[in-house]
Amino acid sequence: MNIEQQDFYTQAILSLAALVGLTSFLMLGQGRLLRLIFVFALQGFLLSFTTALAGFSLDNPHLYISAVLTLLLKVIFIPWMLRREVILMNTQRDIETLKNKTALMMGGAGLMVFSYYVLHPIVQTTSPVMLNALAVSLSVVLLGMLLMITHRQAVAHVVGFMSIENGLFFAAIVATNGMPMVVELGVAFDVLVAAVLFGIFFFHIRTSIDSLDVDRLNRLHEVDK
């Protein structure tokens, strides 16, 4: 089925999926922490917009609540918390040098193709829209993991982790036409708890090694190598 024959809602969902994928790529290549956090907030906003659109199109009012929760948590609260942490550590001007950025980006593109390849058998049983949305979500999850592997700052790790969660959330919204309210509230609460836990975790790393660069944890060996 060609895209011209889909309804407007499907086209919009597909475009939003593409944009969510794009924000993942932007995060992957981003060395500045504040900009990384900004792109993360942008991804959260796209997610919230998708949720609201799904709520509007499927006439499912409780999705609006979910959209507002996403907006509050992922666009305002968590970015604000991370931003405060970065400014507190005075690392907002540092540029993290990523080793071999081009290879990293191409690896990301490879992961995207891989996630389509993995999900392709599903096309037999479901609509192509769901396949696309699921594939983009899976690639957002994988790109989040790649982000966590390649960056050294703890803040970047948290952003990677949260973007994995974003990918899963996007899949859930698009594929199920809105989850039950209980599940959504549970997910939102989990994210909140995770954010608080990360705050404590930051505090501990900071007091023990006086930096949020996790590579420096290697220096905590008892004996020098």
Next chain:
Amino acid sequence: MNWFIAIIQTFLFVALAPLLAGWLKWCKCFLQNRRAPSLFQPYRDLLKLIRKQPVVAEHASWVFTRAPYIIFSATVLAASVVPLIALNLPTSAVADVIVLVGFLGSARFFLALAGLDIGTAFGGMGSSREMTVSSLAEPAMLMAVFTLSMAASTTNLSVGITHVLNEGLVLRPSFVFALFALILVTIAETGRIPIDNPTTHLELTMIHEAMILEYSGRHLALIEWASQLKLMLYGVLIANIFFPWGIAETSSLQTLGFGLLAIIGKLALLAVFLGISETVVAKMRLFRVQEYLSFAYLLGLLGMLSHIILEASR
């Protein structure tokens, strides 16, 4: 009749290019709290340069003196291929996107040769930088344009734009990527900030200006005009591929006039965005240009991928 319109369109292209440059400068001056020169200042500059006698270095060969004419005519030919106010013109029927890129490529080749010919250090440095940037930018541009080609299953610009126009408003994820890729490539290819600064003559940062440093008089006028034409050409590509509404499909006077107004409006808006981005973004180190362009390539690649994966029929 159609040939007549095609010639008029090419003439409009050549005539309006300095105006676009003037408007862009006006926007930037406004944003930077400076007093802007008149919108017609680029025309005055060109006129002044044409009147002046060109000074040619002693060791310059025929390449140096012929190059401006070749560059200008290749750019004009490239501009004649791009639909500005009307579709289905004979000039756009005989040449497709790949020919367009070829015209621009040959213009650039002669510019680089002219930079090398004179034998100064700056000319050679500018040529080598220009070739580095363009060898990375060209694949990205082709990727972006091929996305349109795949959606419309043609490499002909006019047919492709007609396809987009007749389809109505379809949100295509691949076009979003292709649009961003083409914008990035445009900035790199036309030598704007953050890749190159067209107003600087600071020795370590210039690319385009380094190549044409030895030119003067009417030669310089032709090269400057060609680069203004190139900026307008890329602007028209962006405006007419992704937002083709308003372009004339039939050759009646009314639709042509409306097409002209539409493209002027679109280009003016595009120049405002370019002016804003040039004001807020700082110039990039030369060694980071490769990262920038590989990002543009990545966007183009994602556009192709998302066309194949998200949109194609199964």
